[in-house]
Amino acid sequence: MPMIDRTPTGIPGLDEILGGGFPRGRVILLVGGPGTGKTILTSQFLINGIKIYGENGAFVSLDETKAHFIREMGLFSWKFDELEKAKKFAFINASPLRHMPGEVKIGRQAIGRKDFSILSLIEGIKTHAELINAKRIVVDHVTSLIFQYPEMVERRTAVLDLVDALVRTGATCLMTTELRAMGAVERAIQLEEYLAHGVIILSNAKVGKTYNRVLQVEKMRETPIDMQPRPYKISTNGIEVFPKETIFVD
Ligand SMILES: Nc1ncnc2c1ncn2[C@@H]1O[C@H](COP(=O)(O)OP(=O)(O)O)[C@@H](O)[C@H]1O
Ligand SMILES: [Mg+2]
Structure with a gap:
């Protein structure tokens, strides 16, 4: 098998599960409920x-403002504001796209607000990613x-389209979603997972009376994967995955 070019995450334990990192230039979906990390x-x-x-x-946020993001990530001593000034990082606040008002006109053509949302998002990503020559892009969520x-x-x-x-940016991309509910939306969830090149799931597994955070690689193109759910922890250092452990109890 030819060697696949990989983008290491540098997250302790995760690259081991991924055989060195994400396949370069691919779009990976990260699925998890609120608060899973x-x-x-x-x-x-x-x-x-x-x-x-x-x-x-580049971090494209459909969820929070730049000020909020910078403050929150400052708790991990990640100084995104300084990196932005050094033109190594770009924050794209796409949260207004979640609730665009009514119909929008581009040229003489009236288009629905939905099409406008996705087009604006794509345009914003392209422009900002080029500006800083981004090799990694996140769209959250x-x-x-x-x-x-x-x-x-x-x-x-x-x-x-997204x-x-x-893919056209050439960057390795992570897209997050909170969809994973049961019932009516189940088919839709499978659609997003099917369209991405890789899927990682963050969830809580109940062991006895305690809940354990677990990470599972559900699919990853060009990668022989370990499909076991592996425990992970969140601390002031960020996330750490334990690639050799099965679910443990504290
Ligand atoms: N320093 C820390 N130590 C332990 N857990 C933390 C720390 N900071 C944040 N968390 C945990 O991280 C979670 C929030 O992570 P976040 O990435 O914002 O989740 P999501 O984006 O999936 O909603 C919360 O559940 C919180 O308990
Ligand atoms: Mg979040």
């Missing part, structure tokens, strides 16, 4: 990229955007 993991991927591997990174497309065909097109746009 999606924002921390993706930010750690970016900070390590800049500090250890000399790769610039696409849940509400995807929910603007209740129709399966439209949703498929929107997600495909994945396509990310």
Whole structure:
């Protein structure tokens, strides 16, 4: 098998599970409920990229403002504000796209607010990523955007457009989503997972009376994967995965 070019995450334990890192230039979906560490993991991927591997990174947030993000990540001593000044990092606040008002006109053509959302997002990512020559891009999180497309065909097109746009940047990309509920939306979830090149799931596993954080690689193109759920911890150093352990009790 030819060697696959990889993008190491630098997250303790994770690269071991991934056989060295994410396949370069691919789009990986990170799925997990609120509080599972999606924002921390993706930010750690970016900070390590800049500090250890000399790769610039962009964080596209559909969830929070820049001030909030910088303050929150400051708790881990990750100084994204300084890296932004040094043009190694870009923050793109895409949160207004979650609730665009009414219909929008581009040229003489009136388009629905949904199409405008995805087009604006794609345009914003392209511009900012080029500006700093980003090799790593995070989009956190696409849940509400995807929910603007209740129709399966439209949703498929929107997600495909976004994945396509990310692939065209040449960067290794992480996209997060909070979708993983049961029932009616289940089919839609499988769609996003199917369209991404890799899927990682963050969840809580109950062992006895305690809940343990577990990370599971569900799919990863060009990578022989360890599909066991592995425990992970969040501390002031960020995320650490324990690639040799099965679920443990504290
Ligand atoms: N210093 C810390 N030590 C332990 N856990 C932390 C620390 N800082 C944040 N957390 C945990 O991280 C979680 C939030 O992570 P975050 O990446 O914002 O989640 P998500 O983006 O998936 O909603 C919370 O559950 C919180 O308990
Ligand atoms: Mg978050």
